[in-house]
Amino acid sequence: MEWSEAITELGGEPGAWPRLEARYAEPHRRYHTLAHAAAVARDSAWLAEDLGDAERAIVAVAAWTHDVVYDAKPGEDERASAAWARAALAGVAEAHVERVEGLILATIGHDAPPGDLLATALLDADLAVLGAPEAQYADYARGVREEYAKYPDDVWREGRIAVLERMLARELYRSEPARTRWASAAERNLTTELTHWRGGRTDHR
Template sequence: MEWPEAIAALGGEPSAAGWARLEARYGEPHRRYHTLDHAAAVARDSAWLADVLDLGETSRALVAVAAWTHDVVYDAKPGEDERASAAWAREALKQAKTGEAHIERVTDLILATTKHDAPPEDALATALLDADLAILGAPPELYATYARGVREEYAKYPDDIWREGRVAVLEGLLSRTLYRSEAARTRWASTATANLSAELTHWLRARSDHR
């Protein structure tokens, strides 16, 4: 669901200016992976999952707005970025004259991406969180592009610091169930495990080479 359609479905008033502000944030020059293309991919994949999960129109719109705004603020500061994105979305929805209940739901969904956790019964969060991790199950060449992009976004960290942080992230991802829905597990899980394992092996070898 596109941004104007989603805003309208929530009873708001979509505007070209609102979309332009969102587009400008995702177009910031320091971004490499967390761009408008990423937001569009999450919106697309969460819409597919919303279909699978049989969500109603309002629920689909809530997920769509959260997908478009979940990384609208991105400065490579985990936790802070999600809170700032939720605040940005709140203000954008207020300007669009969206109801407070919908604003609260969208902000809660965005905040769920901080630790990628939500109650199991929260189908809207399932659609958003699984879609956000779809890149992990992409073909290896696309996954490699994603991994390079994230490294460039964290360019302020030297290689040894980045390597140890990335190893911890990858090990954490491999230790958990990545996807909440059966549909996402079927579509992405096996490739995601292979991609993550291959990248982890790369960084562990790099660690050994530097000892």
């Protein structure tokens, strides 16, 4: 669902779009761009297709805004994005605003109650890139590394290894459609990247 359609469905004004575009066009971004937000909006719409109109609009707004503030500061970025979304939703019912905020904040730990279908759609869509074709996944991994360029290779390597190990130790996708579509490829991609970073260790752990 497009931004203007989603905002209108919730009773708001879509005038924040130019500011949203400007945020996603910031020069330090490599992966967390408007293309990523659009992909999450597209995939979450597919996963939320059986929900009501207002629920699908809430998921869409959360998808478009979940990385609108991105400075490679995990936790801080999501909280700032939630605050940005609140400001952009002037005129929207408070219950809907709170729901959007909660969905964005759920992306901090990628966790939510099992029965939360809106969070399931957003969180699974946000991880869809993990199950992308090999070349697309490589572009994602390279882009994220460039966004964290302030960290030297050895620090990045150990942090990335820990992230990859955590992802491989859990079930990545909450919904059956997402698991069917992305899980196998995601496991291959993550394992390949993990092998790469482990191979770069100098202490041969």
